[in-house]
Amino acid sequence: ATPTAVMVGTGQGARAGILVKNAEALELAEKIKVLVVDKTGTLTEGRPSLIDLRCAEGVTRAELLVLAASLEQSSHHPLARAVVEAARAEGLAPQAAEAVQAVGGKGVTGRVEGRAVQLGSPDFIEGLGVAVPPALLEPLVSAALTPVAVAADGRLLGVMGLADPLRASSKAAVARLQAMGLRVVMLTGDHPAAAARIAAEAGIAEFRAQVLPGDKAAAVEALRAEGRVGMVGDGINDAPALAAADVSFAIGAGSDVAIEAADLTLVRSDLNSVADAIALSRATLGKIR
Numbered sequence: 001a002t003p004t005a006v007m008v009g010t011g012q013g014a015r016a017g018i019l020v021k022n023a024e025a026l027e028l029a030e031k032i033k034v035l036v037v038d039k040t041g042t043l044t045e046g047r048p049s050l051i052d053l054r055c056a057e058g059v060t061r062a063e064l065l066v067l068a069a070s071l072e073q074s075s076h077h078p079l080a081r082a083v084v085e086a087a088r089a090e091g092l093a094p095q096a097a098e099a100v101q102a103v104g105g106k107g108v109t110g111r112v113e114g115r116a117v118q119l120g121s122p123d124f125i126e127g128l129g130v131a132v133p134p135a136l137l138e139p140l141v142s143a144a145l146t147p148v149a150v151a152a153d154g155r156l157l158g159v160m161g162l163a164d165p166l167r168a169s170s171k172a173a174v175a176r177l178q179a180m181g182l183r184v185v186m187l188t189g190d191h192p193a194a195a196a197r198i199a200a201e202a203g204i205a206e207f208r209a210q211v212l213p214g215d216k217a218a219a220v221e222a223l224r225a226e227g228r229v230g231m232v233g234d235g236i237n238d239a240p241a242l243a244a245a246d247v248s249f250a251i252g253a254g255s256d257v258a259i260e261a262a263d264l265t266l267v268r269s270d271l272n273s274v275a276d277a278i279a280l281s282r283a284t285l286g287k288i289r
């Protein structure tokens, strides 16, 4: 496109709530075939809450919540915030935690009150050698909640079930993108059952669940064999996938790392802005060559 067309497009984008960091990306947006969409914080509000909690025998709800909140208080993960809020709402104060380590896409480990505590996805906890009994896990999975298992000193304390609501604008935005001819694919590190629920609510037929942060970029790369790929994300863990896409969009309310990695920033944190950007690209830039 001519420099003038790009300037006009960039200005129109800004008025529509799309901040263009890379003008070339706005031109490329016209021909996006596959749009990869992160789940947590992009399709959803990114504000999960604790819905259910199942304790192992002899474990109290308070004991489990205090240990979990103690590990989570230093984490910025959306699930971590939900756990800390749930503990506080029940009048429980998180305790000091030591040697806290976040394991990306899996969970957190550390020491609380002299105990070795681990929490995260059931797969992560089982990988540490602690069985997660189906009697505790299944009710949460059946309800399509995100399960977070908690263990201390090699024993399972229980499983929490969390849910993060779909953004009010997501369903209509996905329908609009699909009507524009895009294939929308959801990518998430979440459990398959929780992922399936959000995908269905959003009207997305195709999704990949339990994708580790390091594998998100490879998933985007693989889709590039099928045409030009756009990616929308909000989190630190989305940055490599954003960088791997032909055109990348960051949710404005997302992490600085995602915004830094993306070509375009959506001021309104609304997927409709992705459709607006593609429409703008088609209308003002695509035809001026």
Ligand code: ADP
Residues within 6 Å of the ligand: 039, 040, 072, 075, 077, 079, 080, 103, 104, 105, 106, 107, 108, 119, 120, 121, 122, 146, 147, 148, 187, 188, 189, 190, 191, 211, 212, 213, 235, 237
């Ligand atoms: P997403 O792709 O939805 O952003 P992540 O890759 O951040 O998800 O996390 C994937 C999974 O890892 C979560 O669904 C959860 O089971 C587990 N997990 C990661 N970090 C944490 C944490 N701080 N607290 C609890 N669970 C966590």
Ligand code: MG
Residues within 6 Å of the ligand: 038, 039, 040, 041, 042, 233, 234, 235, 238
């Ligand atoms: Mg996210």
